[in-house]
Amino acid sequence: MKKYIGLIVIIGLGCVSYAQANMDDLYKYYNPQGELTFGAERGKTLWHKKHLDKKGKERACTTCHGEDLRKSGKHAKTGKVIDPLAASVNKERFTDLKKVKKWFKRNCKWVLGRECTDQEKGDILKYLSQL
Numbered sequence: 313m314k315k316y317i318g319l320i321v322i323i324g325l326g327c328v329s330y331a332q333a334n335m336d337d338l339y340k341y342y343n344p345q346g347e348l349t350f351g352a353e354r355g356k357t358l359w360h361k362k363h364l365d366k367k368g369k370e371r372a373c374t375t376c377h378g379e380d381l382r383k384s385g386k387h388a389k390t391g392k393v394i395d396p397l398a399a400s401v402n403k404e405r406f407t408d409l410k411k412v413k414k415w416f417k418r419n420c421k422w423v424l425g426r427e428c429t430d431q432e433k434g435d436i437l438k439y440l441s442q443l
């Protein structure tokens with residue numbers, strides 16, 4: 313029995329360090345030369361900033377993800393439930409570069425009308441990782 317507990321602990325620790333390494337991987341991906349500094353405060357401002365669409369309707373990251381990122385959000389167009397974005401309650405968040413890239417692209421375009429810069433993405437990730 314003891315043997316198994318040890319094994320479970322090791323697997324558990326392995327998972328934790330794997331997830332953390334991935335967040336660092338993302339920072340590195342958006343800052344390969346190391347010249348940028350990412351800040352959660354700036355990320356928070358970007359996250360909540362409202363932009364107007366062509367019809368004058370407000371759009372922000374919160375439009376679909378909600379005000380409390382530890383809770384589920386709701387897609388503004390399809391009404392589909394979106395799982396919480398905060399890494400503290402959703403361990404799968406920010407562990408897959410492909411997924412992060414895909415949704416940054418789509419969502420920045422939808423909200424800002426353009427892609428986000430690496431600086432903006434890094435700032436937003438800093439903010440989201442602290443929630």
Ligand code: HEC
Pocket residue numbers: 359372373374375376377387388389394395404405406407408411412415416419420422423424436
């Ligand atoms: C129109 C609705 C909508 C808006 C607005 C929106 N998102 Fe999302 N976002 C989604 C959906 C849908 C997913 C993918 C489903 C999921 O992961 O649960 C997602 C996933 C993500 C992910 C991937 C997280 C992961 O699992 O690794 C990131 C990062 C993200 N969004 C960032 C943003 C940012 C930044 C903004 C504001 C610029 C934003 N989103 C605004 C709908 C939206």
